[in-house]
Amino acid sequence: MQKITPFLWFDDQAEQAAAFYTSVFERSKIVDVMHYPDAGEGGKGRVMSVTFELDGQTFIALNGGPNPQFAFSPAMSLFIHCRSQEEVDALWQRLGEGGERLQCGWLRDKFGVTWQVVPTVLGGMLRDEDHERAARVMRAMMRMCKLDIAQLQRAYEGEGG
Structure with a gap:
């Protein structure tokens, strides 16, 4: 496991972004998709985060909801x-x-x-x-x-x- 992982906050496009990025870079893949529990942002089953690799570098994308302070x-x-x-x-x-x-x-x-x-x-x-x-x-x-x-x-x- 790498010590430092870029963590990207999306409104609700984490899954789409990870799929796009892994299609652009060679040696890339979706590693894990985590869903919100019942009490989570937007309801049970909604994608919370996607862990993915781009050419061996791990990233995490979060569906954190709209927040203009976190653009x-x-x-x-x-x-x-x-x-x-x-x-x-x-x-x-x-x-x-x-x-x-x-x-x-x-x-x-x-x-x-x-x-x-x-x-x-x-x-x-x-x-x-x-x-x-x-x-x-x-x-x-x-x-x-x-x-x-x-x-x-x-x-x-x-x-x-």
Whole structure:
């Protein structure tokens, strides 16, 4: 069992969200579905929580009922390390369906959860000892919604940015 598990509060879409997320990521599955007892929120038999795994990472989704104080926000996001442009493209497309595409590789999915879809090569580019090179990459990234490895590479090499 992992020591720290992200716990996501949904109004009443925990089961739908878990099913969607496990369909997007490889090596993912629903682990457990717990129902409210008689005295629970919304009545006996209603789904209370769903435990699921995304690529081996455990999450818990709760049907906690509507509460505007507990809405998702970009202040807490899920960061996805992508090995290729194909992976960036596929995850950007699937997670963005019905949601909102934001700047710098961020998007809000149809359930309100914020994700960062980021190619792994970006970190090395931004940590480059040549500060001007890193700054060019940062400027290029700031102009993008979905991150494009080829454009970032051109900025890194001084061909743009």
